[in-house]
Amino acid sequence: MAQREGGVAVRCQGVVHLYRTFEGHDVVALQGVDLEIEPGERVAFLGPSGSGKSTLLTLLGGIQRPSAGRIFLGEEEISRMGERYLARIRSRRVSTMLQGATRNLLPYATARQNLAYARLALSAEERREAMSGAELLDRVGLGGAIDQVVATMSGGQRQRLALACAVSTGPQLLLADEPTSQLSHADRDEVVELIHHLGDDLGTTIVVVTHQPEVAATFPRTITMKGGRVGAEGRDGSDYAVVGADGMLHLPAQLAVEWPAGTLVRFEPTDGGRLVVSRADDTEGLR
Ligand SMILES: Nc1ncnc2c1ncn2[C@@H]1O[C@H](COP(=O)(O)OP(=O)(O)OP(=O)(O)O)[C@@H](O)[C@H]1O
Ligand SMILES: [Mg+2]
Numbered sequence: 001m002a003q004r005e006g007g008v009a010v011r012c013q014g015v016v017h018l019y020r021t022f023e024g025h026d027v028v029a030l031q032g033v034d035l036e037i038e039p040g041e042r043v044a045f046l047g048p049s050g051s052g053k054s055t056l057l058t059l060l061g062g063i064q065r066p067s068a069g070r071i072f073l074g075e076e077e078i079s080r081m082g083e084r085y086l087a088r089i090r091s092r093r094v095s096t097m098l099q100g101a102t103r104n105l106l107p108y109a110t111a112r113q114n115l116a117y118a119r120l121a122l123s124a125e126e127r128r129e130a131m132s133g134a135e136l137l138d139r140v141g142l143g144g145a146i147d148q149v150v151a152t153m154s155g156g157q158r159q160r161l162a163l164a165c166a167v168s169t170g171p172q173l174l175l176a177d178e179p180t181s182q183l184s185h186a187d188r189d190e191v192v193e194l195i196h197h198l199g200d201d202l203g204t205t206i207v208v209v210t211h212q213p214e215v216a217a218t219f220p221r222t223i224t225m226k227g228g229r230v231g232a233e234g235r236d237g238s239d240y241a242v243v244g245a246d247g248m249l250h251l252p253a254q255l256a257v258e259w260p261a262g263t264l265v266r267f268e269p270t271d272g273g274r275l276v277v278s279r280a281d282d283t284e285g286l287r
Helices: 053-060 083-092 111-118 124-129 133-139 155-167 185-202 253-258
Strands: 010-020 026-037 042-046 068-073 094-097 173-177 205-209 221-226 229-235 238-241 265-269 275-279
Touching: 010 053, 026 053, 026 229, 042 053, 053 068, 053 094, 053 173, 053 205, 083 094, 094 155, 111 133, 111 155, 133 155, 155 173, 155 185, 173 185, 185 205
Parallel strands: 042 205, 042 221, 094 173, 173 205
Antiparallel strands: 010 026, 010 068, 221 229, 229 238, 265 275
16 A cells, blocks of 8 residues: 555534435435544444435545535545545545445456556555555455456455555545445455554544444444434444434434334433433323
8 A cells, every 4th residue: 555644534514415316306315414533533334224324425535525514524625625626535535445346446457457547646656655466465365366357256356356446545534335245254354454454554544334243343433324314323332322413312223113203202300410311101191
């Protein structure tokens, strides 16, 4: 990888994203995401299918612009940036691995050619200092496949090559959407280790989307998306609910089953500074 130091902070303020469908109606994928990630922090995004994880990742990677709200990488607001600047950020500072094994690579080129393509925007000096293609491929277990054409690779091989390409520019921010979903357990652990090495070596800020608890457990911070918002956070083993816009709060998964939409709840502050949330039942005259 190239040797540029340091990760970048990420900040989202009220980020909303709509998709217009062919039928002409709007799908609200994100409905007000507020979020701060420190430089060099490593975060795993969790959440049910359709909760907006991939959408948020493509916005952070400057691949799409949000419909509303603001996104900052460090001091720079990428949600207002022109396409030329965004392209520069995508090719040098932020690497995005999209969901799915086939979308990140040139299918008819070899592994070596894909790596060279990923590093096209680097200066000659940065390229000289960078880890060679052969070394990088060795690290993702593709040492023997340097001249293999992507179209002939398995899904797992493609995901490992996509990761090698993503880290090859030494990005300040690595965004990876389910990078281990098609890998064997051994390959999955190796890829996760490689992602963490990038953080150790360069201080890169890392955001990974995953459905796999084993992968999430290697990250000090988890963010759970629910219905296009940040619903919950886990930090160092403790779980927290996150207050959203308009004071909105998601119930923990178990309670959400027991207390369906429309359930009346009562908030009672205690002397000890705690707040007790209980279900208001019929005997109290509440329906
Ligand atoms: N290109 C698109 N056009 C229309 N709707 C879209 C498009 N991409 C995503 N959506 C919709 O936006 C919402 C969020 O999708 P997104 O792909 O961000 O979810 P996700 O959390 O990544 O889900 P998964 O875990 O299945 O990958 C969903 O309702 C989805 O159907
Ligand atoms: Mg997704």
